[in-house]
Amino acid sequence: MPDTSRSPLRKRAPGLANDLVAELTRRILAGSILPGEKMPSESMIVREHGVSRTVVREAISKLQAAGLVETRHGIGTFVLEQHQREGFRLKSDTALSIRGVLELRMGLETQAAALAARRRSEAQLAAMRQALDDYQRAQGQPEATVAADIRFHRLIAEATGNACFTEVIYHLGSSMIPRTRIHPDEQGTTDLTRLAQAAIAEHEAIYAALRRQDADAARAAMLLHLCNSLERFAGETQT
Structure with a gap:
């Protein structure tokens, strides 16, 4: 039943x-x-x-x-x-760098998502939808997917109405996206496109909570996304 x-x-x-x-x-x-x-x-x-x-x-x-x-x-x-999801064999300095940025984002973007859920405008929500659509259409084009990914997270920061969130997110630039920090020799045979697709459902959950203006769900969905990103990109290291 x-x-x-x-x-x-x-x-x-x-x-x-x-x-x-x-x-x-x-x-x-x-x-x-x-x-x-x-x-x-x-x-x-x-x-x-x-x-x-x-x-x-x-x-x-x-x-x-x-x-x-x-x-x-x-x-x-x-x-x-x-x-069963693919992972990397990262050097210690790369893994620590990725972990550091993601831990910062966990503290920053979970609250940003909650505030954005309460304060976002319909125009901002439409721009987020466009960023996610662009992300999905750009699969197989690494630079385009990174650009759309960054745009989605920046739009959430902007929707808080608090310039402090926006400034930090803009300052992080492309370094906020873990796959941009992976050197070719650490990637091995890992399919970055497939790993990028793993974030699609997580992004959609964040967007759905923002659309409903559900602050608690938005905070939880963002935290889950960032925790999963940490697991995907920093779970295994080599010295």
Whole structure:
């Protein structure tokens, strides 16, 4: 039976897939659907959330791009183990540099996201949507994805209405994006494009909370994104 403790997603066409991505990501990361378990069927998700099959398929596609699930043809969609995501073999100085910047961002951007949820304008929200769309369209173009990624985070800082947040984020520049700090000899055979896609669902969860003006959800979604970034890029080191 559907879980009636959760309210159905709002039935507005724009962003329905993003809302569904955020909700399914939350369940996966919270352990409500365990690694190796089969995701609910399309029909079950349609009934539970009141969305179309097209919306469900788009959401599942985004979860696949984020490395959260895999679809086995003729069987169903299954949750992946977190350790199945690719990692790097980083030198100590690179890993420490990435960790330092991400720890700074955890303190800064979680509060920025909460403030932005309360204070953002519709124009700012539209600009964030455009940045995320540009990010997804630019997959396979490293410079373009970095630019769109930075723009999304800068727009959140600007939406706080507090110039201090904006100044720090602008000062960090491209160094705020972990993959820009990886030297080619540390990358090895790691597919940076695939790792960039892992942030898509996390970005969408942040955006969905900002759109709803849910400060607590925005803070939590940003923290989750930055913690996952730290795990992806600084989990393994070599001296």
